[in-house]
Each structure stands twice: as structure tokens, then as C-alpha cells.
Amino acid sequence: MQDNIILAGVGGQGILSIAAALAMGALNRGLNVKQSEVHGMSQRGGAVQSHIRISDSEIYSVLIPKGQANAIIGVEPMEALRYLPFLNDNGYLVTNIEPYKIPNYPDLDKLKEELNSFNNSILIDAGKLAKKAGNKRAANMVVLGAASPFLSLDEDIIIEGIKTIFNAKGERLVNLNLDAFNMGKDFALEFEGK
Amino acid sequence: MKNPQIKLLLGDEAVALGAIDSGISGIYGYPGTPSTEIITFVQGSKKASEKGIKSKWSVNEKTSMEEALGMSFAGKRAMVTMKHVGLNVAADAFVNSAISGVNGGLVIAVADDPSMHSSQNEQDSRFYGKFAMIPILEPSTQQEAYDMTRYAFDLSEKVKLPVMMRLTTRLAHSRSGIKTYQSREQNELNPPTESSRFILMPSNARGRYKSLINIQTELVDISTNSGNNTYFSGNDKSLGVIAFGIAFTYLMDSFKGKQNPYPTLKINQYPIPNDMVKKIFEECDKILILEEGYPIYEELLRNNIDLDDNSNILGRLSGDLPRTGELNTDHVAHSLGMEVKVEEDIPSVVENRMPAMCVGCGHRDLYDELNELSKEIGNRKVFADIGCYTLGALPPYEAIDTCIDMGASITMAKGAADAGIFPAIAVIGDSTFTHSGITGLIDAVQDNTPITVLISDNYTTAMTGGQDTAATGRIAEICRGVGVEEEHLRLIIPLKKFMKENIEVIRNEVNYKGVSVIIAQRECVKFYKKM
Numbered sequence: 001m002q003d004n005i006i007l008a009g010v011g012g013q014g015i016l017s018i019a020a021a022l023a024m025g026a027l028n029r030g031l032n033v034k035q036s037e038v039h040g041m042s043q044r045g046g047a048v049q050s051h052i053r054i055s056d057s058e059i060y061s062v063l064i065p066k067g068q069a070n071a072i073i074g075v076e077p078m079e080a081l082r083y084l085p086f087l088n089d090n091g092y093l094v095t096n097i098e099p100y101k102i103p104n105y106p107d108l109d110k111l112k113e114e115l116n117s118f119n120n121s122i123l124i125d126a127g128k129l130a131k132k133a134g135n136k137r138a139a140n141m142v143v144l145g146a147a148s149p150f151l152s153l154d155e156d157i158i159i160e161g162i163k164t165i166f167n168a169k170g171e172r173l174v175n176l177n178l179d180a181f182n183m184g185k186d187f188a189l190e191f192e193g194k
Numbered sequence: 195m196k197n198p199q200i201k202l203l204l205g206d207e208a209v210a211l212g213a214i215d216s217g218i219s220g221i222y223g224y225p226g227t228p229s230t231e232i233i234t235f236v237q238g239s240k241k242a243s244e245k246g247i248k249s250k251w252s253v254n255e256k257t258s259m260e261e262a263l264g265m266s267f268a269g270k271r272a273m274v275t276m277k278h279v280g281l282n283v284a285a286d287a288f289v290n291s292a293i294s295g296v297n298g299g300l301v302i303a304v305a306d307d308p309s310m311h312s313s314q315n316e317q318d319s320r321f322y323g324k325f326a327m328i329p330i331l332e333p334s335t336q337q338e339a340y341d342m343t344r345y346a347f348d349l350s351e352k353v354k355l356p357v358m359m360r361l362t363t364r365l366a367h368s369r370s371g372i373k374t375y376q377s378r379e380q381n382e383l384n385p386p387t388e389s390s391r392f393i394l395m396p397s398n399a400r401g402r403y404k405s406l407i408n409i410q411t412e413l414v415d416i417s418t419n420s421g422n423n424t425y426f427s428g429n430d431k432s433l434g435v436i437a438f439g440i441a442f443t444y445l446m447d448s449f450k451g452k453q454n455p456y457p458t459l460k461i462n463q464y465p466i467p468n469d470m471v472k473k474i475f476e477e478c479d480k481i482l483i484l485e486e487g488y489p490i491y492e493e494l495l496r497n498n499i500d501l502d503d504n505s506n507i508l509g510r511l512s513g514d515l516p517r518t519g520e521l522n523t524d525h526v527a528h529s530l531g532m533e534v535k536v537e538e539d540i541p542s543v544v545e546n547r548m549p550a551m552c553v554g555c556g557h558r559d560l561y562d563e564l565n566e567l568s569k570e571i572g573n574r575k576v577f578a579d580i581g582c583y584t585l586g587a588l589p590p591y592e593a594i595d596t597c598i599d600m601g602a603s604i605t606m607a608k609g610a611a612d613a614g615i616f617p618a619i620a621v622i623g624d625s626t627f628t629h630s631g632i633t634g635l636i637d638a639v640q641d642n643t644p645i646t647v648l649i650s651d652n653y654t655t656a657m658t659g660g661q662d663t664a665a666t667g668r669i670a671e672i673c674r675g676v677g678v679e680e681e682h683l684r685l686i687i688p689l690k691k692f693m694k695e696n697i698e699v700i701r702n703e704v705n706y707k708g709v710s711v712i713i714a715q716r717e718c719v720k721f722y723k724k725m
Contacts (some may be wrong), residue, residue: 011546019369020202027202027371037204040227040312041657044582046549051368061447062368065523067535081544106543114543177721 001031002057003152004064006083007050009075010100011043014140017165019050019071021144025161026054026153034062047079054153073147075126075140077098077111093118094147094188096126096139122146122188129183138180145184149192155185203372205365207337209275209303210235212343214297215377217318219270220248222258225658226277227312228366229305233275234659245380251655254600254629255280259287266300267392269384271347275394278306278319283630284601285322288356292326293402294392295354298381299347303502305361308487309520312657314580314599316518318487323358327406329413330358330464331422332439334369336668338462342422344375349416353409362486364520365440392463397619405703414465417700421505422463430455433530434478436471437461438491441484441521448527456482464575466491482507486521548588556716557583557650559688561593563696564648568593571704574617575610579603579631580658581623583650594621601630607645608638617704620647625655625663632672635709639677644707646700649673650688652718682710689716 001118005022009015018091018184023033032055038048039108051064069087074095075082087093099105115121133142148155153155162181166174203211210232213221221236223229236242236249248265252258262272276284281304288302304322307313323330331346333339343359350357373695390398414682417423428434434457437445440581443462460472461467475481475495483492492509508514514529528534563581568574575654578584578594586593596606603620611618614706621632627649638645651669655661672684682703686696696714703710 023202023369027200031200032371034368034370034559035202036364037230038311039367039659041585042548044552044585044657045547047547057451061523062364062443063522065447065527065535074311078544079547083542084541085539102545102547104545106545110543114541120702181424 001152003053003071003149004069005052006069006072006081006086007052008065008072008124009048009077011045011048013075013100014137015050016076017050018140018144019052020165021141021158021161022052022054022153023161024164025157025159028160028164029157031056032059034059036062047082049079049083069152070152071147073137073143075143077115077123078106081111081114089122092095092147092150093121094143094150095121095123096143097123098125098127098139120150122191124184124187124191126184130180130189133180133183134176138177141177142184143194145181146188148181148185149188195246200371201374201620202335202369204231204367204369205333205336205338205339205361206231206276206367207235207307207358208340208372209343209361210239211372211374212340213273214239214299214376216246216344216347217271217378217380218247218273218347219380220262220265221273221275222248222252222261223275224252224255224258224280225318225655225661226280226305227234227658228307228361228363229275229277229280229303230658230661231366232273232303233385234661241377251661253666255284256287259291262300263287263291263296266298267385267389268365271299273301273303275303275305277313278317279313279315279599280304280306284594286323289326290394291356292328292406293394295329295397295402296350297354297386298358299350300356301343301346301350301359302356303359303361305363305366306487307363309363311363315526316487318490319358319360320464320487320490323360324490327410328355328358329353329417330360332360332462332464333365334440334442334460334462336365336368337372339365340372340374342462345420345422353413353416354380355406355409358671360439362440362520381672414468417463417465418467418469420463423461423467423470425473426454426458427461428455429455431457431478432460433480433482434474435439436491437481437484438486440486441526444523445484445528446461446531447523448530449703454536460680471495480506480508482514483507484515484521484526485510549585550588551582551585551720554719555582556652556714556719557586558647559690559693559716560650560714561586561591563688563693563700565591565593566693567697567700567704571617571701574587574619574704575615576619576621577603577607577610579620579622579626583621583623586621600626601634604631604634604638604645604647607647608634608641608643611643611645616644618645619704620645622647622649624651624653624665624669625651625661627669628664632676635673635678635711636676638709643710645696645709646704646706647709647711648700649711649713651713651715652722654718654721655719656718660718669713673713678709682706682708684710684712686712686714687716688714
């Protein structure tokens with residue numbers, strides 16, 4: 001069993017919570033985990049990414065080599081595309097479609113066109129679903145849910161991870177994030193089915 | 195299957211927990227990416243607070259190095275942390291601590307930043323360790339970072355020398371599951387009864403320097419037998435690999451689960467184990483050297499200055515690996531002659547996303563005011579410093595002319611004013627001001643240099659994540675104390691609604707032909723918590 005996942009977004013969008021949910025869940029089951037983070041200057045509104053590798057055998061490097069990621073999970077659409085060289089040929093690109101704008105932000109339709117040009121891409125309005133779940137900030141859990149059917153990691157391991165990281169903040173927040181996760185998952189399954 | 199013994203920790207945190215479990219009594223340092231999380235972990239650790247471990251941020255790396263040495267003098271264990279360029283600031287104390295030696299275990303954890311993710315250069319701290327002639331540990335993984343921290347304290351107390359723990363960004367800022375061990379007690383207070391080795395007057399220092407030289411052979415023996423340097427045999431002797439620190443993980447990753455066919459020397463402890471190095475050179479036709487940082491050992495192991503005559507050594511200098519920046523599995527696989535996936539380009543629709551000051555940040559308004567004023571005063575030069583406000587270099591502000599090192603704003607403004615630049619304006623943050631701005635301000639005051647210093651005070655060390663600063667609420671007092679005239683010590687609040695009057699204040703002070711200080715006070719929108 002092996003997952004090589006790249007998480008992409010902008011500082012403050014909750015990339016690290018996705019990483020933590022995956023990592024904690026996997027660690028609880030005795031799997032090996034390596035996960036990189038970005039701290040420092042880039043966090044000030046810059047592009048941030050996290051590599052996360054989960055395996056039942058030994059993992060050496062924390063960084064995923066080019067062309068070896070089986071999934072890119074984006075909380076921001078342009079950022080998801082930035083890491084495309086890392087995706088393998090059968091990999092999935094799952095991303096929130098709501099842009100985090102900058103002055104030179106590309107035309108959204110062009111961006112969508114580029115994203116849609118891959119067989120395995122799933123575009124989701126994560127903010128809208130998260131709002132439905134109770135808080136727009138749970139958009140990160142929506143995209144995680146939307147990516148979950150395409151990961152090797154069992155869904156219940158991820159759910160356990162989400163519970164672990166939000167447990168201290170109370171049951172309401174755990175349930176909100178789980179709802180967001182499930183909405184993302186349902187959307188992706190339906191999207192795939194089409 | 196929950197395993198409470200395993201914790202998911204950053205490399206920084208693994209070092210921190212390793213230090214707590216090794217029985218430190220204090221940890222000292224100044225925040226700096228990628229080292230900051232070592233101390234923040236200790237500050238947030240219940241275990242550390244129950245043990246009464248000192249962990250308050252110091253004013254700069256030099257003061258922290260000296261504080262740690264003082265604790266070591268007293269017989270207790272101490273850790274110092276800093277980023278690579280911080281070691282330049284601490285260098286005086288650092289190098290001399292190798293001459294005096296230590297009493298309680300003293301470990302200096304330095305985090306280098308190859309690729310300059312958040313730094314001004316990518317200097318390699320192993321140079322400093324070698325220069326000071328002390329042992330260095332360079333873990334390959336988070337688990338090794340934890341384990342080697344304990345080892346580093348033991349080694350420090352055994353050889354009575356400070357020991358460096360060298361980390362790099364990728365190790366410092368990635369997580370992995372860590373197995374931890376029983377925590378041990380702190381040392382008892384035990385200052386030396388005879389302390390001449392800590393009095394570095396020439397007559398003592400000469401003897402101490404000789405002892406430092408004499409112990410080098412023992413240090414090589416120790417690193418050969420410590421288990422931290424490992425020789426892996428291999429059948430394909432056309433190539434041997436010497437992999438230092440984290441580079442070993444990239445090497446192993448490049449075989450994609452298959453066996454590494456090449457004899458490989460994994461080095462995690464310095465001085466390097468001479469016999470093992472000799473063996474791999476004897477055994478193999480060519481040697482590939484993988485170093486995360488400068489090609490220090492690649493250069494040393496070439497036995498003359500003509501690079502062409504050493505075509506059996508491959509590395510950053512030979513062009514088989516990039517000369518600068520971090521290594522990764524793709525680079526290493528390429529240097530091994532493997533076919534690396536041809537770089538698929540990032541789609542052209544993707545634009546660069548530069549970091550920027552936060553919406554609602556006071557630095558923004560201060561730069562707006564400065565830029566507005568610049569329209570009338572014309573050819574001003576702004577000497578800035580290290581912090582979030584360095585981002586004022588980027589559009590739409592483009593408000594600064596220099597940013598070199600911590601504290602250089604005030605001192606460069608002074609030098610430029612001495613040369614005849616007018617107006618010369620310095621921009622510095624509150625934490626950087628206490629780090630090394632105050633001394634420069636004294637220089638300017640005693641020479642009555644015509645400069646204007648804007649201290650953009652957001653009550654925190656924001657760039658590294660909001661650490662406490664030493665002078666919150668006391669900056670004006672400090673400026674008065676070093677001799678800034680009361681009528682040229684001004685306070686403004688950088689908010690849009692005060693723009694007009696703030697510009698007026700800056701205009702007046704810029705035109706004053708002496709030292710003026712304007713403190714622009716507004717809490718950090720991201721990190722400041724109401725006290």
C-alpha cells in the first residue's frame with residue numbers, strides 16, 4: 001500500500017489540516033508516514049505545498065519525485081496545477097475551483113479548461129459545500145473527501161484522522177468536518193459516475 | 195493498533211523532544227526559519243514546563259549562545275538553536291566555546307536553508323563546525339534527529355566540547371513518526387572548582403587550543419565507531435557513494451524499492467571517519483558525493499586543485515549534481531545515470547504567486563505613507579531590514595533599496611549618510627531592532643548622523659510565526675536611553691485615517707539634520723494576541 005500525495009494551496013487555506021488528518025490516521029494504523037511542510041516567508045500569502053507519503057513499507061525521502069504522485073489535492077485551482085509535473089499518468093487531480101486571486105491571476109475559464117483537459121481531474125466548489133456543512137473554512141475537508149475515493153488509504157483511516165485532529169475542539173467541529181468530508185466524497189463519486 | 199509511543203513530529207520537534215528527554219535545563223535561541231519550531235515545541239511542552247526547563251527567546255543568537263554556555267559552565271545541559279545565518283551572529287561565542295570547552299552537555303542545533311526558501315544565503319554550517327573543530331551530527335531522518343540529540347549530549351559531556359546538530363529545511367520542516375525513550379533527569383548544579391579554561395586570556399587559550407587539536411584524532415575514532423556512520427557493501431564497484439545526512443534518503447529513494455547495488459558510506463557524524471572513506475575510495479572506481487549544502491567534502495576529497503584530474507569524483511563541483519540548492523531524488527537519480535522523467539512543464543496558465551504582507555498589516559500603511567512622501571522628497575534611499583516588511587521590496591510598494599542582514603538598516607543608513615546620501619531612511623521591525631538595531635543606533639547618535647529610523651513595531655516577531663519580542667512596550671524608552679533626542683522621537687499609528695498627519699511627522703523628521711526615530715505602532719494583524 002502506498003500513497004504519494006501533493007497538497008497545494010495558499011498560506012492559511014488549511015493544507016496542514018489535510019496533511020495532519022491523513023498522517024494521524026495512517027500513523028494510528030501503524031503505517032509509515034512522511035510529510036513536508038512550508039514555514040516562513042512563503043506562508044505570507046505565497047504558494048504553499050505539502051508532500052505526504054504513506055506506505056506499509058519503508059519510506060526514505062519526504063519529497064515525492066517528479067511523476068510519482070498518485071494524487072494532487074488542491075484547495076486553490078491554480079496552485080493545484082502548479083504541481084502537475086509531479087503527477088503520474090494515472091494520478092488524480094482533485095481541486096477546489098474557487099480562486100484565491102492575485103493581481104496577475106489568469107483567466108478563470110482558461111484555468112478550468114486546462115484543469116478539465118486531464119482525464120482524472122475533479123473540480124469542486126468546495127467553499128459552497130463547506131458552507132452547507134456549516135463553515136466555509138472546512139473547504140479543505142471537502143476536497144480531501146473528494147479525493148478520498150482515489151487514494152489507497154482506506155476511507156475509515158482518514159475519518160479516524162479527522163476525528164483525531166479535531167477532537168480537542170469539540171464534537172460539533174468534528175461532525176462539521178466529517179460532513180464536509182462526506183459531501184466532497186459524494187460529489188466526487190457522482191462526478192466520476194457521469 | 196494505536197501506538198501511543200509513536201509521535202508525529204517535525205525534525206525540529208524531534209530535536210526539541212530529544213533535548214527535553216536528554217535532561218536539558220535550558221534552551222536558548224532567536225527565531226529563524228527553519229529552526230524556530232525547536233524552541234516553540236519546548237515552550238508548548240507540558241513535560242518541559244513540569245521539569246522547569248528555561249525556554250524564553252533571547253534577544254539574538256549571540257546572547258543565546260552565551261547564555262547556554264553559562265548554563266553549561268554551571269554543570270547543566272543546555273541547547274542553543276538558530277538558523278544558519280544566526281550562527282554568523284553567534285560566531286564569536288561559538289568558536290570560543292570550542293576553545294574553553296564545556297562542562298554540562300552543550301548542543302548547538304543549527305538549521306540551514308539550502309535553496310533559500312526563507313533566507314539571504316545558503317551557507318553551510320558544517321563549515322563552522324569544522325572551523326571550530328567540534329563534532330557535528332547530521333541526521334538523515336526525524337528518528338535519527340531524536341536519537342542523535344541524546345547522543346550529542348552524551349558526546350558533549352564525554353569530550354567536554356560543544357557539539358553541533360546540523361539540520362536542513364527539509365528535515366526540519368517534515369514530519370515522521372518518532373519512537374521516543376525514557377526521559378532522563380537534569381544534571382545537578384556543578385560549576386567547575388578550577389575554571390582557568392573558561393578564562394580565555396592568551397596564556398590559557400594557547401594551551402586550550404592545543405588540547406582541542408590533540409583531541410581531533412580521538413574525535414575521528416569516536417565517529418568511526420559510534421554507529422552513526424555506516425558502510426553498506428555493494429556488488430557493483432564501478433561506483434561508490436558517500437551520502438551525507440538527508441542526501442542518503444534521496445539516494446535510497448532513487449532505487450524505487452530495489453536494492454542499492456553500490457558500496458555506500460552513510461555519514462551522519464563528523465569529523466568524517468577517515469578509514470571508511472579510504473576504504474570506499476580503494477574499493478570503487480568512481481565516487482559520487484551527495485551533500486545537502488555546499489560541496490565541502492567533495493572539495494576536500496579532491497586531492498589537487500585541477501578538477502579535470504579528479505574525474506573519478508562526481509558531485510556538485512563536477513556538474514553531476516546542481517551546484518546550488520537542495521538536492522532531491524530526481525537530482526540524485528540523474529547523477530546515477532538513471533532515466534528521470536523528462537520534466538513536464540508547469541502549464542503556462544499558472545502565474546507566480548509571490549508572498550505579500552497581509553491585508554490589514556500596519557507595514558503596508560507605513561510604506562504607503564513613505565511612498566507618498568517620496569513623491570515630494572524625490573531621491574530618498576530606504577535601508578530596510580529582515581522581517582515581513584522586507585516584502586515592501588515587491589510591487590505594489592517597491593519601497594526599499596536594501597535588505598542585507600539583521601540590523602543592517604540603521605548602520606547602512608548611517609554609512610550612506612556619512613557618504614552624503616540625503617535623506618537616508620532606515621526601516622526596521624521591533625524584534626530586529628532589539629536583535630541588533632540598538633548598537634547601530636548608538637553609533638548614529640554619537641556621531642549625530644542625519645538619518646531617520648522608522649521602527650515598525652507590531653509587538654511580535656511575525657515572519658517566523660509570532661514569537662514574543664524583547665522590547666514590547668519599551669522601544670521608546672530604549673531609544674531615549676541610547677540618546678535619541680526627545681523632540682525627535684516620534685510615535686505614529688500607521689492607519690489610513692492618520693495618513694496625512696503621519697506624512698507630516700515623517701517629513702519633519704526626514705528634514706532634521708540629526709538622528710530621528712519614528713516608532714510606527716500597530717499590532718500584527720496575524721499574530722498579536724491582546725495581552
